Amino acid sequence: MSATPGTDHDTARHALLTMWTIRRFEEAVDDLFARGLMHGTMHLSIGQEASATGACLALRTDDAITSTHRGHGHCIAKGADLTRMMAELLAKETGYCRGRGGSMHIADTATGNLGANGIVAGGIPIAAGAALAFKMRAEDRVVACFFGDGAANEGAFHEAVNLAAIWKLPVVFICENNKYGMSFSTEKSFAIENISERAAAYGIPGTTVDGNDLDEVYGAVSAAVDRARAGEGPTLVENVTYRWKGHSKSDKNLYRTKEEIAEWRAKDPILRFEARVKESGLLTEEEVQLIRTQAMEDMRAAVREANAAPDADPSDLLDAVFARA
Amino acid sequence: MSSTQTSTSADLGTDRVITYSEAVREAIGQAMEADDRVFMLGEDIGVYGGAFGVSGDLYHRFGAERIRDTPISELGIVGAAVGAALVGMRPIVEIQFSDFTNQAMDQIVNQAAKIHYMLGGAMSVPMVLRAPLGSGTGAAAQHSQSLEAWFAHVPGLKVVMPATAADAKGLLLSAIDDPNPVIVLEHKLLYRTSGPVPEEAVRVPLGQSAVRRRGEHLTIVGTGVMVSRALEAAEVLAADGIDVSVIDPRTLTPLDDAPIHEDVSRTGRALLVQEAPGHVGFTAELSARIAESPTIYRLLAPVRRLSGLDAPIPYAPQLETASVPQVADIVESAKTLVKES
Numbered sequence: 141m142s143a144t145p146g147t148d149h150d151t152a153r154h155a156l157l158t159m160w161t162i163r164r165f166e167e168a169v170d171d172l173f174a175r176g177l178m179h180g181t182m183h184l185s186i187g188q189e190a191s192a193t194g195a196c197l198a199l200r201t202d203d204a205i206t207s208t209h210r211g212h213g214h215c216i217a218k219g220a221d222l223t224r225m226m227a228e229l230l231a232k233e234t235g236y237c238r239g240r241g242g243s244m245h246i247a248d249t250a251t252g253n254l255g256a257n258g259i260v261a262g263g264i265p266i267a268a269g270a271a272l273a274f275k276m277r278a279e280d281r282v283v284a285c286f287f288g289d290g291a292a293n294e295g296a297f298h299e300a301v302n303l304a305a306i307w308k309l310p311v312v313f314i315c316e317n318n319k320y321g322m323s324f325s326t327e328k329s330f331a332i333e334n335i336s337e338r339a340a341a342y343g344i345p346g347t348t349v350d351g352n353d354l355d356e357v358y359g360a361v362s363a364a365v366d367r368a369r370a371g372e373g374p375t376l377v378e379n380v381t382y383r384w385k386g387h388s389k390s391d392k393n394l395y396r397t398k399e400e401i402a403e404w405r406a407k408d409p410i411l412r413f414e415a416r417v418k419e420s421g422l423l424t425e426e427e428v429q430l431i432r433t434q435a436m437e438d439m440r441a442a443v444r445e446a447n448a449a450p451d452a453d454p455s456d457l458l459d460a461v462f463a464r465a
Numbered sequence: 466m467s468s469t470q471t472s473t474s475a476d477l478g479t480d481r482v483i484t485y486s487e488a489v490r491e492a493i494g495q496a497m498e499a500d501d502r503v504f505m506l507g508e509d510i511g512v513y514g515g516a517f518g519v520s521g522d523l524y525h526r527f528g529a530e531r532i533r534d535t536p537i538s539e540l541g542i543v544g545a546a547v548g549a550a551l552v553g554m555r556p557i558v559e560i561q562f563s564d565f566t567n568q569a570m571d572q573i574v575n576q577a578a579k580i581h582y583m584l585g586g587a588m589s590v591p592m593v594l595r596a597p598l599g600s601g602t603g604a605a606a607q608h609s610q611s612l613e614a615w616f617a618h619v620p621g622l623k624v625v626m627p628a629t630a631a632d633a634k635g636l637l638l639s640a641i642d643d644p645n646p647v648i649v650l651e652h653k654l655l656y657r658t659s660g661p662v663p664e665e666a667v668r669v670p671l672g673q674s675a676v677r678r679r680g681e682h683l684t685i686v687g688t689g690v691m692v693s694r695a696l697e698a699a700e701v702l703a704a705d706g707i708d709v710s711v712i713d714p715r716t717l718t719p720l721d722d723a724p725i726h727e728d729v730s731r732t733g734r735a736l737l738v739q740e741a742p743g744h745v746g747f748t749a750e751l752s753a754r755i756a757e758s759p760t761i762y763r764l765l766a767p768v769r770r771l772s773g774l775d776a777p778i779p780y781a782p783q784l785e786t787a788s789v790p791q792v793a794d795i796v797e798s799a800k801t802l803v804k805e806s
């Protein structure tokens with residue numbers, strides 16, 4: 141859709157703002173939770189912002205995504221409303237799911253987000269099905285399907301990728317390999333080097349990129365989206381990245397070292413992109429500071445507005461169990 | 466004295482008799498003609514015509530795009546149906562044997578059933594999952610189960626068990642129209658039975674019990690193949706002077722229990738029959754509803770349940786028959802119940 145983020149001024153601005161917005165949103169969630177102001181559980185995507193942002197930059201508004209338990213970034217990158225997201229997490233009636241879904245079930249029809257998922261790999265067959273519908277109706281639309289390294293060991297992954305391959309469905313499978321499925325490392329859970337190698341088993345292209353490099357992610361996903369639009373079928377793109385925070389709120393980080401975390405913090409995808417665009421002169425230092433400020437202000441406004449909204453109402457809990465004709 | 470409802474030609478306003486599986490096929494064909502969004506996916510439903518021959522010639526009429534053969538990937542195909550439904554299609558999934566819904570349970574229970582609710586009503590999953598259930602074909606334990614109570618226990622799923630050819634068509638048409646995931650469980654032994662079925666696309670609403678027969682002494686409630694067995698038993702009992710009602714709830718969810726309360730209040734006796742194992746089954750829910758309502762004051766005898774054994778379905782024909790209620794078992798239970806009071 142857009143010109144390469146690393147070479148086009150407006151795209152770079154948009155990409156950087158998106159990444160900072162995700163970062164600030166996740167930090168706010170972390171903070172609200174730590175202060176006991178938010179309940180439930182959260183899976184934060186700090187450190188993985190380039191993956192969500194680069195991939196969604198390659199999509200049009202009417203393209204769809206399916207997301208995961210670690211889905212705030214995908215949701216924001218696809219264009220969701222921050223206040224409605226925050227309101228959902230804060231258990232408000234104005235939240236995306238009226239407090240029925242929470243962090244793991246946010247969807248947004250307006251931006252083609254078919255939903256996060258609390259079930260590892262649950263969204264992968266759903267993505268194939270949405271792509272099947274687009275293809276049957278001859279609509280020029282693509283589905284980007286996000287999932288983790290852990291999900292690639294679920295049967296759902298294999299069944300869905302095969303279906304998409306045999307039917308040449310317009311879907312891009314995006315594996316966010318952040319090195320762990322909870323505590324279990326990819327070294328232990330895979331006997332192959334790169335998860336993208338699995339593409340060969342289904343007769344589709346597979347590629348592994350540096351998931352902390354926005355331009356690389358954008359390039360790989362764009363190529364896959366073009367292929368999907370051309371009717372040539374799915375691609376498996378593996379974004380190698382890392383989550384800075386624990387898996388969820390219960391994580392004591394017993395399975396990885398401080399050094400490893402520090403090493404990956406040094407590969408901060410946002411600072412890397414910032415440095416690149418400043419160096420090339422695409423964005424000035426001043427512009428970068430303005431973007432940072434805007435992300436912070438947007439997040440604060442979202443928290444403020446969400447906090448002021450009415451709490452989710454328990455009076456009609458049976459209301460949405462069934463859809464009405 | 467006794468009257469049978471919604472299964473005679475006169476009630477249905479037609480003389481045309483077709484089989485249950487033809488009725489299912491006709492419903493799908495008419496729905497597909499009327500609505501481009503409707504399509505079917507499942508294993509061997511194309512040229513092969515379906516494991517039980519239900520899809521038959523639909524492939525030749527509608528082509529491979531809309532009568533879509535799939536690999537043997539139950540989780541994948543149900544998930545694909547969920548995804549297609551989410552973006553506006555009306556998929557009908559055929560699962561070859563209802564036992565294989567186990568492979569697809571995540572998509573049925575965690576996804577299809579909950580999406581509308583979890584998203585606060587923002588999206589819905591208008592899909593139908595059809596699957597043959599039940600014993601009687603010598604296919605043994607992994608191809609003969611009756612798992613309807615599992616589905617009925619999950620909020621967000623509608624569960625349909627058509628007992629007649631007319632209902633097989635009319636209920637399926639309603640299921641396809643419905644904006645929710647609907648599980649339609651077709652008893653294998655019914656596929657070859659026949660009955661009058663209107664040629665037009667006449668809907669039978671979900672959530673409306675059918676009173677198949679009205680009697681004085683006892684109310685028998687059952688679904689699926691148990692309906693015809695109960696009606697047969699009723700004939701035998703009539704010869705002995707016992708006059709029974711037979712009520713077919715038709716849909717487990719939504720459940721229309723008013724006709725059951727009404728009839729049991731009148732006869733004072735309830736015999737609840739199911740093929741599935743009795744432990745924690747659907748008839749336990751019916752029994753509880755009677756116990757929790759004023760209907761209990763009208764009982765002349767305790768509610769009686771007649772169910773399949775709490776065991777897997779065995780292979781040998783005499784073992785298989787002995788594992789689930791047959792006509793003679795219903796007759797005997799009915800007599801005991803009447804005698805007890």
Ligand SMILES: Cc1ncc(C[n+]2csc(CCOP(=O)(O)OP(=O)(O)O)c2C)c(N)n1
Binds near residue numbers: 258
């Ligand atoms: C089917 C299923 N199994 C287990 C879980 C519990 N669980 C939630 S997230 C998770 C790890 C998933 O790892 P991965 O797919 O790599 O995603 P990541 O958390 O790393 O983003 C686990 C085990 C679950 N939600 N669903």
Ligand SMILES: [Mg+2]
Binds near residue numbers: 317318321322
């Ligand atoms: Mg992971």
